[in-house]
Amino acid sequence: MSRGEENAMWSIFGYLLSGLLFWGGIGYGLDKWLGTAYLTLIGLLVGISGAIYLVWLRFGRQ
Template sequence: MSEQSEAPRETGPSFADAAWSVPSYLLSGMAIWGGIGWLLSEWSGWDLFKPIGLIMGAGLAIYLVYVKYGR
């Protein structure tokens, strides 16, 4: 009986995973935090929370991408 060796598996994320997850992080971060900002704007009557939520969501998403793929 001959033993066949398996091909080595990659331990890190592949390029296709990164290509799909980076835009997903950005869109979901802006959608979630932008939605929170929109809700706060509707509740308080100030329109200032909408752009703050969008910027905060984009910033946190960029930070998550850096932590996951940048190191």
């Protein structure tokens, strides 16, 4: 594996993880604040969807 491919792999991993943590965390916080039980799941879905879209924009169109 070349150095560029390794960097791309870590960038993709970072996008996916940060999307899940950021939007999942927002959903979790809203769940606790509003007393609901479904916003964490919505936050996780938004996070992973956004991260996949960003990965596609950056790496998929080359």
